Amino acid sequence: MRAIWFVAGAAFKESVRDRVPYTMVVFAVMMIAASYLISELTAGQDLKIIKDLGLAAMSIFGLVIAVFIGIGLVSKEVERKSVFALLTKPITRPQFILGKYLGLLVTLVVNLSVMTVAYYLVLFYMETTATATMRASWAAPALDPRQLIAIVLIMGELALVTAVALLFSTFSSPLLAALLTLGLWVAGHFNHDLRQFEQVVDSRAVAALARGLYYLLPNLAPFNVRAEVVYGIPVAASHVGLTLLYAAAYVAALLVAAIAIFRRRDFK
Template sequence: MGAIGVIAVNAFRESLRDKILYNLVFFAGLLIGLSVLLADLSITEHHKVIADMGLAAINLIGVIIAIFIGISLVNKEIERRTIYTIMARPISRASFIMGKYLGLALTLFVNMSIMLAVFLLTLSLYHVPIQSSLFQAVALIFVEILVVTAIALFFSTFTSTTLSAIFTLGLYVIGHLTADLRTLMINGDSGPLKSLVDLLYYLAPNLEMLNIKGQAAVGIVAAPGYVVMASLYGVMYAGVLLTGACLVFQQRDF
């Protein structure tokens, strides 16, 4: 196993032994279960409510884990000075960043798999038809979470944990709003506000592209080409951020 793999496995082991993660997964299970209760309260569309709530719970918990573990991945190593002994080994700084990222990605994959299993179990218990659109939605949620993790990791290479959390959360919100804001601005004047929105539109990740939860909950299957392109977009965006994180980390003093 190469150095990246060793770091990744250790990061995965670290998160497995972190009790907070178990609490979050438990909370996700609870939310999915709660969707059944809400479905009972609604007059119609029981199936849609259960599917909608389940997907939203998976997305929410995934993003929370991505942000809060992502921002502490590197900072915790520096604050606790564990980085000293790691960097004294024959491992490049870029390998360290990549290993940490892949370790968290593996953790997120396992967590999402557990949440998906609970979701599917809930659907089958309440005789909600399990359609391929739900798997498409979860796949794109996972891509979105990979992007959010890369954002958190990027900021954590040069700012404090608190600032990283604020910036990541901010970019996450902007990422879901840029397309709507741009649509609003299309008919407006070409002032500085429009330029700012244009800048944000091109710089911030277009996370709405990865959001097909609404249509998936009612069984509308997205075109496979769209899912592939959206996934490629997300992976490439994460790749650019990780490259930036490696370059910034390369210049840091500890």
């Protein structure tokens, strides 16, 4: 177990010293610039736009880190052969995979936490500078803590996407792994459409294939409750719990597959 933590610690240190801090700086600058511009251009809608923009940016920035750094953590090690030194130390291949995953997860949590603080600081600024009329037009308070639900679910989605990236990176090149992960992310957001597919096609084979894909591909739509929290619509605790449970189960299955592949892999 200790070995997993040591690998995670090194992975975290490397990703933090790599490009992750830049994404946080870009996010903070973008939020501050957007809040200034939007408050100049719109009336009443500014808070909603800021919330939409902030939450969407957290999701996209997190995705970029999960995909590009997540893939690099394993396939870059294999490609550049730094894995040779590590795997000849007293550590098993499953410990290596779990450590890498954990390291990136910690990176994402830290990154998302910093972005959350920047996001709430901008909202705090809007709250303090808004007039009573403006406040009255808001669908939900600026500092509404329910926004944290959306952020927790973004983290759940990123944990799942990271596991997908890790799985692909155990057997393919970095570029292919990135493309496959992004493809699966897009498919995951339209997965619920596959459920409806059997109602619009006559072929039973196609309907069965669509149903199979629906169960096989990750269903990422439930992770997106951004619209609900922006408009102040309640999100059921059961939805949050079940979605996070689904993420945990899917991540576990992906990690088992990644370990099974990596365990038998030859490093030429």
